[in-house]
Amino acid sequence: MDLNYILGVLTLAGINLMAVLGLSLLTGFTGMFSFGHAGFMAIGGYTSAMMTVKFGLPFIPALLIGGLAASLVSSVIGRLTLKLKGDYFCIATLGFGEAIRLILDNVQYFGGARGWPGIPHYTQLPNVIILNIIAIIILANIVRSKHGRNMIAVREEELASQTVGINVFKYKLISLMISAAYAGIAGGLMAHYMTFLQPKMFSLVKSTELTIIVIFGGLGSISGSVLGALVLTSLPEILRTFAQWRLVIYGLSVVIIMITRPSGLMGGYEFTPSSMKKLYTRMKNKNKGLPSQMEGGKTV
Amino acid sequence: MNILELKNLTKTFGGLTAVGNVDFEVPKDGISGLIGPNGAGKTTIFNLITGVYKVTDGKIIYKGQDITDKEPYRVAESGITRTFQNIRLFKKLTVYENVLTACHANADYSLIQSVLRTSKCRKQEKELKEKADNLLEIMGLHDRKDLIANNLPYGLQRRLEIARALALNPELLLLDEPAAGMNPDETVQLMTLIAEIRDKFNLTVLIIDHHMDLIMGICEKIMVLNFGCKLAEGTPQEIQNNPKVVEAYLGVEG
Numbered sequence: 200m201d202l203n204y205i206l207g208v209l210t211l212a213g214i215n216l217m218a219v220l221g222l223s224l225l226t227g228f229t230g231m232f233s234f235g236h237a238g239f240m241a242i243g244g245y246t247s248a249m250m251t252v253k254f255g256l257p258f259i260p261a262l263l264i265g266g267l268a269a270s271l272v273s274s275v276i277g278r279l280t281l282k283l284k285g286d287y288f289c290i291a292t293l294g295f296g297e298a299i300r301l302i303l304d305n306v307q308y309f310g311g312a313r314g315w316p317g318i319p320h321y322t323q324l325p326n327v328i329i330l331n332i333i334a335i336i337i338l339a340n341i342v343r344s345k346h347g348r349n350m351i352a353v354r355e356e357e358l359a360s361q362t363v364g365i366n367v368f369k370y371k372l373i374s375l376m377i378s379a380a381y382a383g384i385a386g387g388l389m390a391h392y393m394t395f396l397q398p399k400m401f402s403l404v405k406s407t408e409l410t411i412i413v414i415f416g417g418l419g420s421i422s423g424s425v426l427g428a429l430v431l432t433s434l435p436e437i438l439r440t441f442a443q444w445r446l447v448i449y450g451l452s453v454v455i456i457m458i459t460r461p462s463g464l465m466g467g468y469e470f471t472p473s474s475m476k477k478l479y480t481r482m483k484n485k486n487k488g489l490p491s492q493m494e495g496g497k498t499v
Numbered sequence: 500m501n502i503l504e505l506k507n508l509t510k511t512f513g514g515l516t517a518v519g520n521v522d523f524e525v526p527k528d529g530i531s532g533l534i535g536p537n538g539a540g541k542t543t544i545f546n547l548i549t550g551v552y553k554v555t556d557g558k559i560i561y562k563g564q565d566i567t568d569k570e571p572y573r574v575a576e577s578g579i580t581r582t583f584q585n586i587r588l589f590k591k592l593t594v595y596e597n598v599l600t601a602c603h604a605n606a607d608y609s610l611i612q613s614v615l616r617t618s619k620c621r622k623q624e625k626e627l628k629e630k631a632d633n634l635l636e637i638m639g640l641h642d643r644k645d646l647i648a649n650n651l652p653y654g655l656q657r658r659l660e661i662a663r664a665l666a667l668n669p670e671l672l673l674l675d676e677p678a679a680g681m682n683p684d685e686t687v688q689l690m691t692l693i694a695e696i697r698d699k700f701n702l703t704v705l706i707i708d709h710h711m712d713l714i715m716g717i718c719e720k721i722m723v724l725n726f727g728c729k730l731a732e733g734t735p736q737e738i739q740n741n742p743k744v745v746e747a748y749l750g751v752e753g
Contacts, residue, residue: 337614344613344620345603345627352600355589361571362549362581363601364667373610 206324208436213327214388216428219412220334221381223424226413228342229374230354232289235296236382237405239269241398242299243383244390245309248318251391258321262330262387269383270376277375281368296406303398314397322392330388334381338421341377350374351419382409415453417463422470427463502527502671502703503548503579508557510543517543519727520557525671525720530697530704532714534738535724536747541707542584544724545673549581550574561671576604580664581673584707586656588648594659595644599631601666631666637699638662654685658692665696671703672696678710686710690717715739723747 218240225231247265250256256264280291304312341347349370352360360367390396408431416427434452438445460466468474503525510518518540525531533541546552548559550571559567566574589597606623613620635641638658643651648659657677664672674693678686690713697704708714714721715735723730723738725747731738738744 340614340616341610344610344624345606345608346610346613348596348600349603351592351596352589355591356587358551358571359583359587359589360600361551362575363663364572364575364604365600366570366572 208433210322210324210327210392212429212432213324213331214322214385214392215409215412215432216331216425217327217334217388218382218385218409219416219424219428220331220338220421221378221385222409222413223378223416223421224338224341224350224381225374225378226410227418227420227424228347228354229350229371231371231374232410233292233375233378234289234403234406234410235292235294235299236378236409237401237403238292238296238299239273239379239382240386240389240405241303241401242272242386243269244386244396244401245303245315246383247387248315248390248396249309251319251321252317258319258326258391262384265387266380266383269386270380273375273379274372277372281371281375293403293406296401296403300398300401303401309396312398314395314399316395318390318394318396320391320394322388327388330384334384335421335425342421346370346373354419411453415456415463417460417465417467419467420463420465420469422468423463423465426465430464500527501525502562503705504558504560505544505548506558506560508544508547508559509555510540510547510552511555516727518547518724521724521727521729523722523729523732525703525705527703528697528701529719530693530706530717532718532721533705533707533724534709534711534714534721535730538726539724540727541724542675543727545581545675545707548574548673549579575667578668578670579673580667580669580671582657582660582664582675582677584675584679586660588656588660588663590647590649592648593645594640594648594651595631595635597648597659597663598634598666599627601663602627602630602634604667605630634662634666638665653680657681657689661692661696665700669700669702671705674704674706674708676708677706678708678713681710683712686713689713693717 218236222233222236225233243265246268247261250261250264251258276295280288283291303309309315349360349365352363352365353367353370357367386401389400412427412431413424415431416423416425431453435445435449438448441448456464501524505521505523508518508521509516521544533544535541543552547554550569550573554567558565561577561579566577569577589600592600606627608617608620608623632641635644638661640655640659640662643655648656651659661674661677677693678689681689693704693706694717696702706714706718718735720733721735721738722732723741723744730747731741731744733741
């Protein structure tokens with residue numbers, strides 16, 4: 200296989216990962232499903248492309264402006280829809296995603312449905328990796344702070360969260376805005392990787408792909424999202440030799456994983472130094488034939 | 500002095516009056532009880548006080564301030580916390596995380612500070628963890644702090660819910676049927692626990708329950724509700740001897 204081809208697949212996985220990380224905060228940690236994140240990617244993609252192409256801004260500021268634009272739009276959408284419960288919010292995001300795509304189809308300034316060629320090729324594997332590492336650190340810091348724990352509490356039990364003093368609406372909105380910013384940056388990365396934008400790239404299929412990756416990796420696990428993005432983005436590429444059967448195999452493998460591991464690949468666990476240590480000691484005890492609960496059992 | 504006053508409190512659902520023109524005062528630092536047959540509107544009153552339901556008519560005064568129709572999280576911030584009749588823990592989180600989440604009022608670092616993990620954030624996180632540990636110690640749950648809340652025995656889940664409520668440093672604690680599903684032995688333990696935490700945390704407690712030994716044993720003041728209206732109010736002795744109360748619970752003789 201050609202090295203450039205492998206680097207290309209990894210870059211694509213990294214771009215997907217950026218969007219998936221954001222969605223992981225919203226779906227995995229705050230418990231809200233969105234089928235409109237392709238819409239936020241589109242906003243980020245078109246905004247950052249506009250910044251580099253029409254205003255000649257450097258790449259990184261353009262990306263950040265794209266993320267900010269997506270985040271601002273999400274705050275408006277959030278204020279209108281976050282009072283909706285469960286499935287209704289999900290449907291509202293679905294409608295939003297499709298609306299963005301249809302609007303872009305008709306904006307001639309961006310080339311409309313024909314697409315927008317000639318965007319500079321700025322996105323490379325190294326800068327995707329660096330941005331993803333920063334994104335993961337930010338996310339991990341949020342999740343293990345009181346703000347992250349408030350989001351998890353909202354996911355677990357809304358009414359109880361309110362009675363312990365958590366402003367449920369505020370935390371849902373923060374979570375949505377951060378996840379939209381991640382999606383916007385991912386859109387910007389995609390625009391400057393493909394060097395071409397077309398509203399069709401941000402269809403409902405893209406949104407569901409992101410949600411599938413988050414669930415596949417395991418809700419409430421950042422490492423699960425990373426693993427999910429790497430596996431599910433590269434799988435269709437690895438399977439390219441199977442020609443028309445590849446999407447069948449892709450679908451089947453998602454179904455099989457969800458049946459055998461209903462809570463996702465990582466099932467809410469994280470890869471951290473301390474969790475690895477725990478796993479290692481447990482394995483060691485098992486090999487000695489000494490279950491770790493034994494000692495605890497005797498003292499009771 | 501009264502910490503909480505309900506004035507002409509009314510709540511209707513369509514044509515049904517769940518709570519009608521109820522006046523009640525909760526004296527500070529005391530333990531008060533709210534009893535009545537099923538469907539009398541007891542839990543509805545708790546939901547009105549904590550802002551879960553919107554009030555149809557009337558006022559709720561807490562420490563001299565009108566808190567009618569405040570958002571539930573604001574009511575919690577002002578010092579009123581509650582437990583639920585059907586336990587509402589963060590089921591999939593550990594015992595420790597349940598209490599830690601409720602301690603958050605004590606930390607005020609911002610989202611940006613948590614992203615950058617500034618020294619303020621790390622210091623406050625440490626304080627939160629100490630407080631949660633401390634509280635679990637007092638409530639006798641410390642040896643089970645890493646268990647998933649849903650896997651706790653029923654009685655301890657109730658205890659954890661009270662611990663979580665205490666984490667907010669409340670001044671008024673509302674307990675909705677804390678003894679539901681407990682045997683007489685556990686009920687006695689619960690009684691001592693409630694009296695203990697009242698003294699230790701300087702609390703005012705308002706309890707809904709059907710266990711008359713519990714209510715009569717620790718409450719200083721009792722209100723009886725029937726079909727959403729106040730039937731009687733007074734000390735345990737007065738309530739026990741009130742013919743209207745006996746009638747509501749047992750029906751009229753012959």
